Structures are given as structure tokens and as C-alpha cells.
Amino acid sequence: MTKTRTVVVLAAGEGKRMKSALPKVLHPLLGRSLLGHVLAAAAPLRPDRTLVVVGHGAEAVTAHLAEIAPEANPVVQPEQRGTGNAVRIALDAVPEVDGTVVVLNGDVPLLRPETVAGLVEAHEAAGAAATVLTAEVADPTGLGRIVRAADGRIARIVEERDASPEERQIREINAGIYAFEASRLRAVLGNLSTDNDQGEEYLTDVFGLLAADGQPIAAHVAADATETLGCNDRVELAALRRLLRDRINERWMRAGVTITDPETTWIDVTVTLARDVVIDPNTQLKGTTTVAEGATVGPDVTLIDTTVGARATVVRSHVIGAEVGPEASVGPYAYLRPGTRLARQVKVGTFVETKNADIGVGTKVPHLSYVGDATIGEHTNIGAATVFVNYDGVNKHRTVIGSHARTGADNMFVAPVTIGDGAYTAAGSVIVKDVPPGALGVARGQQRNIEGWVSRRRPGTAAAEAAERALQRAAAARANDGAGDAEAAQSEPVHDQGGHPNDQLVARDTHIA
Ligand code: UD1
Ligand code: CA
Numbered sequence: 001m002t003k004t005r006t007v008v009v010l011a012a013g014e015g016k017r018m019k020s021a022l023p024k025v026l027h028p029l030l031g032r033s034l035l036g037h038v039l040a041a042a043a044p045l046r047p048d049r050t051l052v053v054v055g056h057g058a059e060a061v062t063a064h065l066a067e068i069a070p071e072a073n074p075v076v077q078p079e080q081r082g083t084g085n086a087v088r089i090a091l092d093a094v095p096e097v098d099g100t101v102v103v104l105n106g107d108v109p110l111l112r113p114e115t116v117a118g119l120v121e122a123h124e125a126a127g128a129a130a131t132v133l134t135a136e137v138a139d140p141t142g143l144g145r146i147v148r149a150a151d152g153r154i155a156r157i158v159e160e161r162d163a164s165p166e167e168r169q170i171r172e173i174n175a176g177i178y179a180f181e182a183s184r185l186r187a188v189l190g191n192l193s194t195d196n197d198q199g200e201e202y203l204t205d206v207f208g209l210l211a212a213d214g215q216p217i218a219a220h221v222a223a224d225a226t227e228t229l230g231c232n233d234r235v236e237l238a239a240l241r242r243l244l245r246d247r248i249n250e251r252w253m254r255a256g257v258t259i260t261d262p263e264t265t266w267i268d269v270t271v272t273l274a275r276d277v278v279i280d281p282n283t284q285l286k287g288t289t290t291v292a293e294g295a296t297v298g299p300d301v302t303l304i305d306t307t308v309g310a311r312a313t314v315v316r317s318h319v320i321g322a323e324v325g326p327e328a329s330v331g332p333y334a335y336l337r338p339g340t341r342l343a344r345q346v347k348v349g350t351f352v353e354t355k356n357a358d359i360g361v362g363t364k365v366p367h368l369s370y371v372g373d374a375t376i377g378e379h380t381n382i383g384a385a386t387v388f389v390n391y392d393g394v395n396k397h398r399t400v401i402g403s404h405a406r407t408g409a410d411n412m413f414v415a416p417v418t419i420g421d422g423a424y425t426a427a428g429s430v431i432v433k434d435v436p437p438g439a440l441g442v443a444r445g446q447q448r449n450i451e452g453w454v455s456r457r458r459p460g461t462a463a464a465e466a467a468e469r470a471l472q473r474a475a476a477a478r479a480n481d482g483a484g485d486a487e488a489a490q491s492e493p494v495h496d497q498g499g500h501p502n503d504q505l506v507a508r509d510t511h512i513a
Contacts, residue, residue, distance in 0.1 A: 012077040018233060031270040032270070052074050108175060137171055144159050189206065245265070272291075274310075286303065292309050296312075319336040366381075385409055454467050
């Protein structure tokens with residue numbers, strides 16, 4: 001018969017010192033909740049069942065569990081009468097359970113899977129009734145102490161508030177992670193007293209009871225004491241976050257990622273990076289983000305649930321739910337929102353916002369634009385300061401722009417509207433009608449100049465005086481030309497010969513390259 005393994009996570013406490021509306025175990029820590037980290041550490045045990053004791057904020061914790069670990073079963077502890085009470089209620093819910101019961105406090109998120117596995121293997125190999133994970137720490141304040149007998153074997157665990165002054169000197173602490181043999185655990189759980197400073201049933205008292213009964217109990221010392229750190233307030237949460245950040249960054253650097261400034265680089269445990277990725281300072285990579293080989297991200301970038309292709313660059317930008325293609329370039333100062341898909345070699349430049357936008361190979365949106373609900377083909381250039389007017393106040397509409405199009409600066413595309421392949425639009429146009437392939441769409445008023453307006457309407461101003469001087473210079477130049485010598489004719493201004501390029505409304509007018 002193979003031994004069954006049951007995991008019990010204790011997550012019913014309020015976490016008073018967090019001073020939060022959110023239950024403590026739901027506080028986020030680099031990609032997972034505290035509870036999510038603990039469950040992830042236990043997952044490689046391949047438990048036959050996982051029970052999570054919930055109480056404070058039970059509804060929120062249960063909803064979160066359904067999302068992150070649907071196979072886990074919540075068990076409600078109606079009143080938080082201590083960790084022993086919590087385990088008793090959990091085991092009462094599964095009377096058939098035998099084999100190994102692994103108990104984990106829900107607020108010990110830095111625990112490594114290997115450490116939990118090591119504890120369970122040592123426990124099962126020794127045939128112990130109970131085994132506790134311990135650590136030697138410099139400052140054991142607030143933690144349960146491991147009291148050992150003269151022969152070095154563990155005798156009992158004492159909470160700091162119930163400990164004698166000598167016991168408080170002990171620096172070996174209880175990490176709050178245990179393995180038990182189910183039947184022997186059940187046998188003593190009913191005998192826990194509440195005769196302690198908190199009037200609670202302490203799970204830790206199981207050790208003293210089993211020892212007194214002559215049952216074999218053991219301690220498994222964690223190699224890395226930082227793994228056993230709990231989280232009781234937000235200062236500790238920040239300290240855990242820094243430790244986890246360093247652990248994650250070190251792992252990626254050893255895997256071939258350059259992290260220029262590890263102290264300002266925050267990578268969720270759920271992120272995937274390839275070799276030769278460069279992460280520049282002040283960068284956060286979150287959620288399901290993946291970055292492919294040779295891409296550069298940062299400085300000052302946040303990527304959330306985003307895919308970055310090989311050799312792409314993202315600089316000083318905020319990106320959420322987007323796909324950035326290989327060799328694409330984003331930023332500085334871009335905001336890419338969900339549904340943005342940039343193909344290979346796309347450029348999305350400065351002060352550009354995109355949303356639900358499919359942008360084809362080599363297309364450029366270089367400056368000051370909003371691209372919402374759009375499909376743009378390949379090798380198209382979108383002029384500066386373009387707005388895709390996607391919202392009529394009630395519904396959103398799509399703009400479709402073809403390949404090799406050149407749209408003018410300061411355009412509005414009032415969706416739904418389609419611009420054909422190879423089409424141009426004139427600068428300053430409000431495009432409300434489709435532009436066929438190869439056509440030039442012009443939608444703007446004609447310019448007229450009212451001569452002398454400033455000197456009539458703004459007399460005596462600096463503008464009027466400057467205009468006066470310029471007009472006098474022009475008149476003097478004309479008088480010189482009138483002398484008729486050949487040299488003067490050569491220096492005639494271009495616009496006097498063939499007119500301004502805009503008169504023909506040629507391509508040069510229609511966009512900023
Ligand atoms: C506990 C241990 C202590 C150990 C420390 C490690 C006991 C009595 N003490 O102390 O020896 O050094 O963890 O971090 O176990 N919980 C419930 N129901 C309850 C009470 C608590 O589910 O009725 C849960 C909490 O949500 C938490 C965990 O059990 O996740 C531990 O409870 P907490 O109050 O934080 O125990 P500590 O005082 O830290
Ligand atoms: Ca605790």
C-alpha cells in the first residue's frame with residue numbers, strides 16, 4: 001500500500017497586524033498571493049488531497065482558491081481558536097485520511113518545494129509520528145522555540161509568550177511547517193489544552209504530547225533560514241519581497257539574463273525570460289509575461305501579461321496584455337493596452353497609446369497618437385498626432401488601414417472607416433469616409449491669408465513691429481531685383497519660381513516621417 005499524502009494549509013487567521021481589509025494570505029508577493037506561494041511549495045509532493053482551512057475572509061479566500069487551485073478543498077474554521085483547532089477541524093472533514101499529513105502555515109511564502117519535500121522524506125523514512133521544520137535564526141523574536149532534551153532530541157515547542165527566560169534564549173525556531181502520521185496526530189489533537197497565554201489550541205503542543213507518550217518525533221533543520229520567514233505585517237511583507245526579488249533575479253542572471261540593476265528590477269515568479277535578455281533599471285515584469293532571446297526591456301518599464309519577441313526593445317513604457325513582435329521597438333513613453341499585437345519590426349514611438357490594435361510587419365506609429373480598435377497592414381506609416389476615433393459615445397468601431405499607406409500628421413480616423421493599400425491622407429484631415437487604394441484623402445479647410453491683419457488689429461505689438469520690419473526687408477529686396485542684374489535673378493526665392501510644394505498637395509505635406 002502506498003502511503004497517502006494530505007496537505008493542510010492554515011489560512012483562517014485574520015492577520016491583525018497587516019491592518020488590511022484583504023485577508024493576510026491574499027496579499028500579493030511577486031506574482032502570487034502568500035497562500036499561492038505556500039500551495040506552490042507543496043504542489044510537487046503530489047498530495048492526494050489539499051485542504052485549506054479558511055475563516056477570516058473565508059469567502060474571498062475560497063474564491064481565490066477556486067481560481068488558483070481548484071483541486072484544493074476549503075474547510076471552514078468558524079472561530080479562530082488556534083492552529084491545533086484548525087488542524088483538528090481539517091482532519092475531522094476527512095475521517096478516512098491516513099498516511100502523511102503535511103501542515104503548512106499560510107503565511108510562509110518563501111518556502112522552497114525542495115525543503116518541504118526534504119522534510120516529508122525525512123519524516124517518512126524515519127517513521128516519525130511528527131516532524132517539524134526548524135531553523136537557526138539570529139533574531140527569534142515572536143516565534144515558537146524548539147526545546148531539546150539533554151540528548152539533543154526535540155522535547156517540545158514553546159511559544160515565545162509562554163516561554164521561560166532561558167527558553168527565550170533558544171535560537172532554533174519553529175517554521176510552522178510540519179509532517180505528521182495521520183492516526184497518531186488524530187490521537188492527540190483531541191487532548192490539546194487551551195492553558196496558555198492566548199487561550200488557544202496550539203498545534204505545537206502536539207510535539208510535547210507525542211514525546212510524553214514515547215512517540216518518535218523529529219526536527220528537520222532548514223538549510224536556508226530565510227525560507228522559514230513568516231509575514232505578520234507589511235514591513236515583513238516588504239522584507240520578504242526583497243528576499244524573493246533577489247532569489248528570482250539571481251536565478252535569471254545564472255540562466256543568462258543581464259539585469260543591470262537587480263535592486264530595482266522586480267520579476268514575478270510567473271515570468272519567463274530567454275537567454276541574452278537585457279533588463280535595464282526600474283523595471284517590473286508581471287504575471288504571464290515572457291521575453292524572448294536578445295530583447296531589451298527597460299529602463300522604467302512595466303510589462304504585465306505581455307509577450308516580447310526576440311531582439312525587440314521596450315523603453316520607458318507601460319504595457320499590459322500586449323504582444324510585441326520580434327525586433328519591434330516600443331517607447332520611450334508608450335502605453336500599450338490589452339489586445340495590442342505588434343508584428344515583426346513594428347515601431348510604436350513616443351506618447352503613443354494603443355488598444356485592440358493589430359499592427360502589421362514594419363509599420364510605424366512614431367509619435368503622439370492613439371490607436372484604438374484598429375487593424376493596420378504592413379509597412380504603413382501613421383503620421384504624428386493621429387487619433388483613431390473609435391468611440392461614438394455608445395459603441396466602439398474599428399478602423400482598417402491597408403499596407404504601404406502613408407497617413408498625414410494630425411489625422412482623425414472616425415471609425416468605422418477603411419483606408420486602402422497604398423493610400424495617402426493629407427495632414428490635418430478628419431477622415432470620415434473610406435479612402436480607396438492609392439487615393440489621397442483630403443478633408444480639411446482651405447487656408448486663406450488676410451494680409452496686414454496684425455498691423456490693423458494688433459497695432460504697436462511686438463508682432464506688428466516684427467511684421468513691419470520683415471515687410472520692409474522684402475520690399476527692399478524687390479527694389480534691388482528691379483535693378484535687373486543677372487546675379488540678383490539667380491538668388492530669387494524658390495517659391496517665386498514654382499510655388500510652395502503644398503500648392504500641389506504632394507506627399508511631402510501629408511506626414512512627418
Ligand atoms: C505559529 C506557531 C509558532 C511558529 C510560527 C511560525 C503555533 C501555536 N505557533 O505562530 O510556533 O514559530 O507560527 O510562523 O502554531 N491559523 C488558523 N486558525 C487559527 C489560528 C491560526 O488557520 O485559529 C493560521 C493563520 O492564518 C496562519 C497560521 O495558522 O496562517 C499561523 O498562525 P499565526 O497566528 O500566524 O501563528 P504564529 O503566532 O505566527
Ligand atoms: Ca505567523
